[in-house]
Amino acid sequence: MEQQLEKVLTEIVSQPDTVGALVTNRQGLCLAAKGKINPNVSGIGMAISEQVAQLEPNNPKPATICLYSGNKRCIIQKNHDLTGVIFKQIPGASISASAMQ
Numbered sequence: 001m002e003q004q005l006e007k008v009l010t011e012i013v014s015q016p017d018t019v020g021a022l023v024t025n026r027q028g029l030c031l032a033a034k035g036k037i038n039p040n041v042s043g044i045g046m047a048i049s050e051q052v053a054q055l056e057p058n059n060p061k062p063a064t065i066c067l068y069s070g071n072k073r074c075i076i077q078k079n080h081d082l083t084g085v086i087f088k089q090i091p092g093a094s095i096s097a098s099a100m101q
Helices: 002-013 039-053
Strands: 019-023 028-035 064-069 071-080 082-087
Touching: 002 019, 002 028, 019 039, 028 039, 039 064, 039 071, 039 082
Parallel strands: none
Antiparallel strands: 019 028, 019 082, 064 071, 071 082
16 A cells, blocks of 8 residues: 555656645554655645545535645645645745735
C-alpha cells in the first residue's frame, strides 16, 4: 500500500501549481507526504473532512473542501477511510501587502 500511496502522491505533486500533498487515515495519522507540506496538518485535514461529511450524511459522493489563504489553496477530500490534503500555489496571487494599501 505504501508504494501505491507514494506513486499517487508523486503524480499529484507533479501537477502544475501543486506544492505538496499527503494522505491520512481515519485517526489523522499521516500515511505518506510529498512536497512542501507539513505532515502535522494530517489530523486537521481529517477532522475538517469529518465535520463537512456531517453536513450531508446521506450524500454518496465525498465532499471536496477548498480553503484559500494568502497565495495558497488547500484542497481536502475524504474517500472511505483515507483523507487527501493537497496544497496548491495560486498563480499570480503573490500580491504584497504594501501593494494593497
